Amino acid sequence: MATDVHRPIDTRSAVRVEGLTRSFDGRPVIDDLQLDLKKGEFVALIGRSGCGKSTLLRILAGLDRDIEGTVLVPRRKAVAFQAPRLMPWKKVWRNVLLGLPGKPERAVAEQALTEVGLSHRSDAWPKTLSGGEAQRASLARALVREPDLLLLDEPFGALDALTRIKAQRLVGELWQRRGCAVLLVTHDVEEAVLLADRVLVMDDGVIAHEQEIGLDRPRDITDPRFAALRAGLLERLGVDTAAEAA
Ligand SMILES: Nc1ncnc2c1ncn2[C@@H]1O[C@H](COP(=O)(O)OP(=O)(O)O)[C@@H](O)[C@H]1O
């Protein structure tokens, strides 16, 4: 049964999901799931591969409406995926404006590109961008939508370690400046603890566990409390941290 995606009625929340079920070939991947995000909250979603994280994100983005249950999301939302999905025949700034309603001016793209530190590549062709630059372009494309909800599906997954750290920092800054709610899907527990107010663990089609991250920002990964939160979440994922450290 198809259900419409609506705006939240409660202005304090950015997402409200109740009794959400999504099946493929009769098998429920999401099974009576509940989820709430506060306005401006940064939430990370982790869980083993294939547990339904991307499926949930696509539903929140309005890309998959073949669902049962209630999904309330803001009208202004944007999504960025692991693969930046840039059109190779359009210059970077045109990619940033792609799909925006009306005839937005180039200045709109330039402003978003400046925000992600990519204004110098505005006239470049996508194939000439590095992985980190392409991901910044993808973020700029999300920002021009001025989202109240930013959905990120493993956006740093394909980046090398140093570029990844820079991109994580950038997302943290953008979130603090913009004040939008963020739902970040990641397979990286450290990234989740570094960035999020709250980390959700998805399993068996539901949010099986949640962990508040009450640490001040910017966070220090050498803080023992950081390590303890990370270890606790890894345990939830079924990763043996003792074996990992050995
Ligand atoms: N369009 C689809 N058709 C059939 N099965 C799908 C489809 N999309 C996802 N699935 C299945 O749903 C499960 C969850 O997938 P996904 O949400 O991509 O997992 P995750 O992002 O957590 O790795 C997987 O078993 C996947 O094979």
Ligand SMILES: [Mg+2]
């Ligand atoms: Mg996925």
